[in-house]
Amino acid sequence: MPIGELAAITLDAREPKELAEFYCKVTGWDVLFSSDDFTYVGPAGTPRLAFQRVTDHxxxxxxxxxxxxxxxxxxxxxxxxxxxxxxxxxxxxxxxxxxxxxxxxxxxxxxxxxxxxxx
Known part of the structure; x- marks a missing residue:
């Protein structure tokens, strides 16, 4: 039995919303959640790509x-x-x-x- 399930692969970025928009255009996926510091994209119910703000990335x-x-x-x-x-x-x-x-x-x-x- 697995210990956990992969939920997301998260990339650090200075501007997570803008990077999420780039990958939405690449994959055709939608934004599932977005805040000033964190954005998830992907099809619902599968591992997603996530982007989090790191100001000194x-x-x-x-x-x-x-x-x-x-x-x-x-x-x-x-x-x-x-x-x-x-x-x-x-x-x-x-x-x-x-x-x-x-x-x-x-x-x-x-x-x-x-x-x-x-x-």
Whole structure:
């Protein structure tokens, strides 16, 4: 029997509402709860993404093994998804080890995430 159930994956950010809006556009999810310091997004009844205010948040650097974690998103087309994500405020670091298999991007708060055509 499990001890607990995963409720959310929480990302620190200086502006949690703005970061939540970015991920809502990426995933098509809705905001489930929002306050000045905390926002949950996702489909009801499943683990969610959460964003909490950390006023002195420092974005991880890439490439650097201290990035701690990253999110992966399956997409239909790397080129199309890259264009759309950059238009939403993502940035693309110069170092790209994935070749044609995946891309590393940074969300507006600087967290790394990957897009891939493979699942």
């Amino acid at each position: 420092t974005a991880p650097q890439w490439p650097d093994s201290a990035k701690q974690f990253h999110l992966d998103f399956k997409v239909d087309s790397l080129d199309e998804a890259e264009r759309e994500l950059l238009a939403l405020g993502a940035t693309k670091p110069e170092f790209q080890p994935g070749g044609e298999k995946w891309l590393v991007l940074n969300d507006p708060a600087g967290h790394q995430f990957c897009i891939t055509v493979f699942s």
